[in-house]
Amino acid sequence: MSDFDAIDSLLAGVGPEAELPSPQVRQELRERARLSKAQVARALGVSPSTVAAWEGGRDPVGEVRTKYRYLLDGLATKFTTDTAPVTPSPAEPAAAQAPNAADAPPASPAVPEEGGEGDEVEALAVPEPCVLCGQPAGTRVAGFAQHLDPADCQTTAAVPPAQPATTPVQPGTAHTGKPTSTARTSRTPRPSERSQGPARRAFQEPSGPVDLIGQAVQAALAEHHGDVEAATAALVKRAIPDAMRLLDETRKGARYDVIAHPWIPDILKKQTSRGADQIWEARPKWTRRELPPGKHEVTALDINGAYLSALKTHLPLGQLEHSAGLPHDRRRAGVHLITPPVWEHEAVLPNPIGQRDEPGPLWVTEPTLRLLLRLSGPKYGLCAPPEVHESYTSGATENLLEKFRIALKDARDEAIEQGDEVTLEYVKAMYSKFVSTMGESNYNRELYRPDWMHIIRSQAFANLWLKALKAHDEGLAVVRAMGTDELHVIGDWHRVFPEGRGVTEVKVKDTYTAGTDTDDTTGEERE
Template sequence: MSDFDAIDSLLDAVGPQAELPPCHVRRGLRERARLSRAQVARALGVSPSTLSGWENGREPAGEIRTRYAYLLDGLNAKLAATATETTVAPVTEQPLASGTAVTATPSPVSSPSPAQAPSLGPVPGQHEHGDGEGDDVELLSVPEPCVLCGCPAGQRVAGFAQHLTPADCQPTTAEASAAAPAPPAGQPTAPTPKAPLRTARATGRSKGPARHTFQEPSGPAGLIHEAVHNTLAEHQGDADAATAALVKRAIPDAMRLLDETRKGARYDVIAHPWIPDILKKQTARGADQIWEARPKWTRHNLPPGHHQVTALDINGAYLSALKTHLPLGRLEHSTSPTHDRRRSGVHLITPPEWEHEAVLPNPLGQRDEPGPLWVTEPTLRLLLRLSGPNHQLCAPPQIHESYTSGATENLLEKFRIALKDARDTAIEQSDTVTLEYVKAMYSKFVSTMGESHYNRELYRPDWMHLIRSQAFANLWLKALKAHDEGLTVVKAMGTDELHVIGDWRRVFAEGRAVTEVKVKDTYTAGTDTGTHTGEEE
């Protein structure tokens, strides 16, 4: 029957798709229901950035579209019913223990003044103003005092322990009046607090510990720490098993970290933009038309004699490359021959001749075919820099056409810093589990943001090419620095391998930080040692 089930699924996908309201209505329904993007995204099984795209012009498809439509229909029905009850239903009088009665008039729950709780999250009964990114609920294993009534609460909202409904947040009027001592004779009776309006109670909420290892209120640094801590606990402290589990989930966790670091940012990440054909694979297993300028260079002739060669390993190459100019919006076509530094993208250029192959690698990498080619922003900026007055190593490249958008160098900066800080702490504490986890997060994040089955939340092949090219450009600039400081550059490979002859410690700092290098290998080479095989001698 499994074969027929698969066929039925295909037939269902061919049918008419569920109707969705306009984008602004989708966001309005979520905000009126006081639900954060993280809450809704988790229920649908997508990332908050994907949900943000659906609220800003993108359209889901298939089964996830049906589920999203079902959610929106349910929210619309519940909000309509709640509005009718609030408007029509009269507020009845509550009998007091003393035999008197007061009429409770509808009133919103009063929230603490800004001076009392400057960063308090949304209070039950109040509408949230903003995009609702910070009000996700964390279930507490040990109750904490509610910031509103002081009674034990089993949930934390936006970092503060709170009850989720007014009925739970404070005792009823009758209970409060019965518990309060009677005032002395002759003194006026204190006014009874007005009963808050009841809000719709969330159903199906688990009362046990939170299942997710990532908790929004803890911030980017806490996300990584909590994931490692909880995974180690799940595997009874087995470091190898925990590392394997963390590496396996590195891609969705990286996307979750990206969402956390993007909160409050000026620009929304467009996860699935329109992409020109040059950025699409030509065949299923083929490549697109973008040249990343990957270094693959070995010096042919060394100075006479024997030489001690040091193979240096560049730390965190892809992590450092996350700081690059990334396009924000849709890539726009241009045939202008000039470069606009406020924009970023891919460019069709005729590269300049490179006359320094004997001592330095070609900035374009190992390319055999002459003529124009599509390069990325980091490669173009490197060529323009080398052709400028400070270096004058080549002529400027000719730009024929481009696909670019307004850009910023800091789009992934908080994401990069969170990973870098976690990496630094792991190295300091000899925490190999966190170190491997962080390495998997940033390396897989870069490698799967193109056409990948492993990351369907972010489709940015332009970013993937730009980040890779930035890593290659960073290695090339280290080779140039070594050459300018009097070292002999022997080899430059990929993102992190640089072989030099000479006192490299006066040029590069040694260590494991991303700004430092470490020794990968040492060997001898020269006219009397034959061809180098890469093995230590």
């Protein structure tokens, strides 16, 4: 490339951004072309939730904006020139009218489930294994490859008439025996098909979101010829995009829309390229200064799935809005500038805001503020209420990531039960990297919510602190609380915490002896 070519390239990138039609027109063009969000997202290299955000009012930027405008212009031109579409004769057979299921208009409008959206059907250029029978299928429904006609599924013929057919349970799936969702196709089933109990029931119960995990594990093991280490490494490497795909699947038909790239206040932006923002996460880093008299056996407990459990927390849905001088509103969530209360129980319990050397106000997240308000209430009375100076908040829900969390939890539980370490490491990487990369990260461009990242982390810290309080209230001596998952106690912890590998259980990390039997100065045995 010559110098002039390089200059021309620079000039081409300078100028006004491509104009886009209104969000309503964007959606109308896509729907008129019978394209799914997933198809558009795949072509543009983004996620379906990003396409949904564009159709909800957010505009893309940079090169992807130009590509999106090119697509929309092409669709608009196509519909302008296609003024005389060919209407198939009613006498023509269905196969002649719609050779491709993805291009065929529905015989009757698909009726979505209450509170949900209709599943989208897309044709596959290369057939993929059907999630029901494993044989090649040319279409994908709601993101899963499967046959549109139940008769094409070879597993249905093998089901005895007296045996109810159920969805094959993939590794990592906790089957409840209840239908997860109803697959909706581009045609209305004939009455004779509705009467075919086993075949129709198998078709009505496609794999749920958790099956994405099982399918990915099976594909990785097949690709690496059963090499567990190689398959695990490959799955961990792709954990971030796979987690975002799983999130998209679990958000289908959700009540709330997620704003993936909202305006962010300066307090949530890094002060330097390698620095931190102004949010204090209240990470516990506490060791008891003095033990009770005598020699003690200390048990170091490991809290399972700390970040996975922390996905259940109050998250702001939309863009954060500033307020000052207002009381805390439990219907909203965000970050808050507070003056924390004095903590007078350092000898037996860690400070809920962690070890902080600088006095005065600090920015904390929703879980930290709610924990302090709870501890200052009449039930505990452990401190004074924090003083809230100002806040950045939005309307919130505690269940925003609940389906996502349950899908990961079920896969984790199933992997533990089956001794499937590949799936277990894959799931761990999915939720840990999901949390760590939703801030200012080059590894996850689909979700920019540093407020969520801080809130989820703080919820994990608050959960550990509450376990320390529970141990203390049950008569155990708390010796140490560190990070999200480390709690050291003296006493019979089995009567307080169940032991196991589940997310509601704990396991022993270490045991050691601390304290002394005799007085250091007199040599006499302590009472």
